[in-house]
Amino acid sequence: MPGLASANVDVPSAALAAFSGLGFGLSLIVAIGAQNAFVLRQGVRGQHIFAVVAVCALSDIVLIAAGVGGFGVVVQSVPAAVTVVRYAGAAFLLGYAILAARRAFASATLTAESAGATVALGATVATCLALTWLNPHVYLDTVVLLGAVANTYTSPDRWFLGAGAMLGSVIWFTALGYGARLLGPLFARPLAWRVLDSAIAVMMTLLAVALLLAGPSP
Template sequence: MAVDVSSAALAALSGLGFGLSLIVAIGAQNAFVLRQGVQGQHIFAVVTVCALSDVVLIAAGVGGFGVVVQSVPAVLTVVRYAGAAFLLGYAVLAARRAFASSALTAGPAGTTVALGATVATCLALTWLNPHVYLDTVVLLGSFANTYASPDRWFLGAGAMLGSIVWFTALGYGARLLGPLFARPIAWRVLDSAIAVVMTLLALGLLLAGFSS
């Protein structure tokens, strides 16, 4: 079947814009990538995990898996409460870093965390977040399926590209903030902000669960 190049290009651009509109926001995943980027720790691994996770989720959404997610709300309920618990735990760790007496004397990079623990944290922040499924699987998938095949897959490819570009820019671009974070007090401010963001996201998940 012949592919209409102009139609495919427009679909891909729509996917790129739509995908970026969903991920370019303050959230648990972005906050984690930012901190790892500023620290200069395991950036490639973190960026890869986030980008590949989005690619898989977007492909699932475009392929119609969003219908399955919507038809089994219990799955999102389990993810919601597990995600809220994890976010609250991460918020506590960030708050402890922010208010520990060593925070004012620690070097910019802080304590190096093992690659395995970093990847595990990144996976949890990604896959235990129900908004990830609602955004990339349900919302983006529903939008993509308004397009006929194969254009919807070009739209999905555009969204995937947006995720790869965003996480790469966030992870490696954060290094430009290095001079600012040469001052230990900047780490206290960053960790305080992360603790607040994680707590608010966790509370949002819990409140959404109670109201549903």
């Protein structure tokens, strides 16, 4: 058929690229990190879940598109920009770790309700954006690494791979945000909030230290 021929799309090849992108994208974002920890906490609290999931997924879609489009090469050529983001991200993570630690070691009168006190939508979205865009690992994973893999494919297959990775992000953040609500009965106890916030504080601190100790890419 002339229409299919002019489209120049090999359907089996495109499908394989899309599934490869889905698997590769999930392998990059499923690992526990600052962003996932925040989504998990918001999901458990049942607050602004849609907004948080949307911000994370849309951010990933933009970054993946940039990587597939070749922006990763530009990022690698400007190490100073990566350094600035690295230090800014480390500072933000340390600040968030301190807040989590304060929640974990609050007074003995802490209740499950106060542990899940409502935070304004604007503040929640701002925190989510900072945890996403001030995290150098996000750029390295979605823009540089995934972009490098995508650009080993011929066009338009690399865009099918990118689409698969985007779908993986949407699936993961939706499942994490809304699935976390199933843990609600467990977090009806204040001790569970203390454990979660303590783990988040430790994780954020370790991530911040790792960023500070990481040198520029050779």
